[in-house]
Amino acid sequence: MRVDYWIFSNHDAMYRTRFHPLMVKKPDIDELTVEEVISGTGVVVIATVNRPGKLNALNHEVKEAIKELATWADDADHVRVIIFQGAKPGPAPEGKRPKPHAFVAGADVSDFKGKDSATIRPEFEDNVWEAVWNISKPTIALIDGYALGGGSELAISCDIRIATPRSMFGTPEINLGLIPGGGGTQRLTWLIGYGRAMEMVMGGGMIDAEEAHRIGLVNHVIEPDSLMEKGMELAENLASKSPLTVQVAKRAVRAALDHPISDGVLLEHNMFVDLFDTKDKDIGVNAFLERSTPEWTGE
Ligand code: COA
Numbered sequence: 322m323r324v325d326y327w328i329f330s331n332h333d334a335m336y337r338t339r340f341h342p343l344m345v346k347k348p349d350i351d352e353l354t355v356e357e358v359i360s361g362t363g364v365v366v367i368a369t370v371n372r373p374g375k376l377n378a379l380n381h382e383v384k385e386a387i388k389e390l391a392t393w394a395d396d397a398d399h400v401r402v403i404i405f406q407g408a409k410p411g412p413a414p415e416g417k418r419p420k421p422h423a424f425v426a427g428a429d430v431s432d433f434k435g436k437d438s439a440t441i442r443p444e445f446e447d448n449v450w451e452a453v454w455n456i457s458k459p460t461i462a463l464i465d466g467y468a469l470g471g472g473s474e475l476a477i478s479c480d481i482r483i484a485t486p487r488s489m490f491g492t493p494e495i496n497l498g499l500i501p502g503g504g505g506t507q508r509l510t511w512l513i514g515y516g517r518a519m520e521m522v523m524g525g526g527m528i529d530a531e532e533a534h535r536i537g538l539v540n541h542v543i544e545p546d547s548l549m550e551k552g553m554e555l556a557e558n559l560a561s562k563s564p565l566t567v568q569v570a571k572r573a574v575r576a577a578l579d580h581p582i583s584d585g586v587l588l589e590h591n592m593f594v595d596l597f598d599t600k601d602k603d604i605g606v607n608a609f610l611e612r613s614t615p616e617w618t619g620e
Contacts (some may be wrong), residue, residue: 345393348386354408355390358553360560362617363401365553366394370407376426377407379471384428384449387475391452398619401560401567403456404552405479406463407472422466422487422545425475430497450503453478457568459559463552464488465545469527474503477512480571482539483551484530490538491527511578513538563601563617 347355354369368390370377379387394400406424413419433441453460453475462468462476464484469491476482476490484490492501492509500506501522510518513536521528533539543551559567573592576585596602600620608615 425472427470
């Protein structure tokens, strides 16, 4: 059974037609490092935005590469989970102060200079944040440092966020005479609620990791040295489940955002029922009854 036969909505179908016309290759640019770590029968992909001198701000090339990554990771059967992180700062050049740590400090503001709506619109129609949001597999953001503007939007386009205590979050676009344009106003409101989203979006200030954790913007706060270990622990747990069922679970939870509760419950009910025709349901149930470890087929 193919997952996308029945769990993708019309919106996703349109998205996939536009972005999945052909097999897309894993991106290969210096500013986005893509590693594959074997986990169980698949791999966890670790994508690192590698522009620490610019606090990992997303320029055009990186945004395009992340879009390619999203398409590739979604299509590649062996990929189970995708982790996003920012590169650590290098040593400070002679006589200069070190750059701060950053997940991603936003879209590259220099790309906005001299543009008008006609030039910016095409970039934001097929944008990187929707591409990450629409990955059908689990996604995790590991945040160590600034997650601002398009960086906070990248983090909230992921399913799970883990941050270090020194991380700072914000949507400072208002200070540039702009508003978030990568889904920030919508996804942030879902995640942290109307009043808090209003304060962040209209005020343009920053909140620290403790506050982000308190309001549900991040799932865990972990010391920097243990951040990747915690991320991999979560990723390996997700990678140990049936890849098909995990995608259905993601789609079911996502339905809570896209539908009124009565429709969402109906969708969940149908997904649950349909899973009874999968091999992995038989494998999971039998393994539980026989006290053995399930060997998922993804079918
Ligand atoms: N776009 C482009 N460049 C950025 C950037 C962004 N979003 N965020 C940081 N940078 C660059 C700075 O221009 C600087 O480059 P330089 O060393 O070549 O001059 C470098 O990253 C380091 O940033 P700097 O501002 O010197 O660090 P800081 O410690 O003084 O301040 C921040 C850190 C995060 C508070 C500050 O960089 C900032 O406010 N960034 C912009 C955030 C923003 O508005 N994001 C939303 C964009 S949609």
